[in-house]
Amino acid sequence: xxxxxxxxxxxxxxxxxxxxxxxxxxxxxxxxxxxxxxxxxxxxxxxxxxxxxxxxxxxxxxxxxxxxxxxxxxxxxxxxxxxxxxxxxxxxxxxxxxxxxxxxxxxxxxxxxxxxxxxxxxxxxxxxxxxxxxxxxxxxxxxxxxxxxxxx
Numbered sequence: 001x002x003x004x005x006x007x008x009x010x011x012x013x014x015x016x017x018x019x020x021x022x023x024x025x026x027x028x029x030x031x032x033x034x035x036x037x038x039x040x041x042x043x044x045x046x047x048x049x050x051x052x053x054x055x056x057x058x059x060x061x062x063x064x065x066x067x068x069x070x071x072x073x074x075x076x077x078x079x080x081x082x083x084x085x086x087x088x089x090x091x092x093x094x095x096x097x098x099x100x101x102x103x104x105x106x107x108x109x110x111x112x113x114x115x116x117x118x119x120x121x122x123x124x125x126x127x128x129x130x131x132x133x134x135x136x137x138x139x140x141x142x143x144x145x146x147x148x149x150x151x152x
Contacts, residue, residue, distance in 0.1 A: 015032055015033060015034055016032065016033065016034070016035065016036070016037060017030060017031065017032035017033075017061055018030070018031045018032070019058050019061045019062045019065065020058070021058070022055075022058040022059055022061070022062040024055075025055045026055075027053075028053070028054065028055040028057075028058035028059070029051060029052060029053040029054070029058060030050075030051075030052050030054065030057050030058050030061050031049065031050070031051050032049070032050055032052075032061070033047065033048040033049035033050055034047050034048050034049075035047035035048060035049045071090075082105075082113075082124055083105065083112045083113040084105045084106065084111070084112040084113045084115075084117075084119075084122050084124065084125065085105065085106065085122065085124035085125055086106060086124060086125055086127060087124075088104050088105045088106075088112075089101055089102075089103065089104025089105055089106035089107060089125065090102040090103045090104050091104075091106065096126070096127055097119075097120065097125045097126060097127075098120055098125070098126035098127075101119075101120075101125070105119075105125075106119055106120065106122065106125035106126075107119055107120075107125075117133070117134055120133060121133050121134060122134060123136075123138070123140070126140075127140055
């Protein structure tokens with residue numbers, strides 16, 4: 001991601017993608033980029049989109065879709081997902097990323113919620129490590145950052 005100002009980027013890099021005819025070797029293609037697929041994204045924003053006709057690339061994207069779709073089976077409908085927390089990461093069974101973090105916002109090295117805390121510094125990423133990770137005086141389940149909304 002290119003950041004034009006010395007202080008870093010104000011936004012995040014994000015992408016959208018679609019696979020067309022992944023099972024047809026001669027027609028398989030992928031459309032991907034940062035562009036929101038709206039009239040504003042098309043007419044007003046500074047976005048990028050690529051169309052690549054490639055059976056190999058289409059197959060990789062199709063497999064990634066299947067992987068992400070499979071990951072959704074454990075997510076409750078209408079649940080909030082934190083920008084930086086165990087619910088937006090792949091951790092151990094107890095959602096404690098301090099023990100194991102395979103992927104996601106708790107082990108990406110990025111301050112995803114812009115609060116100055118990265119990965120396991122976030123209480124919601126290290127919810128059972130016995131440490132006051134965010135320095136607010138509360139540890140693990142006593143920390144407001146870890147507590148879930150009772151209305152959910």
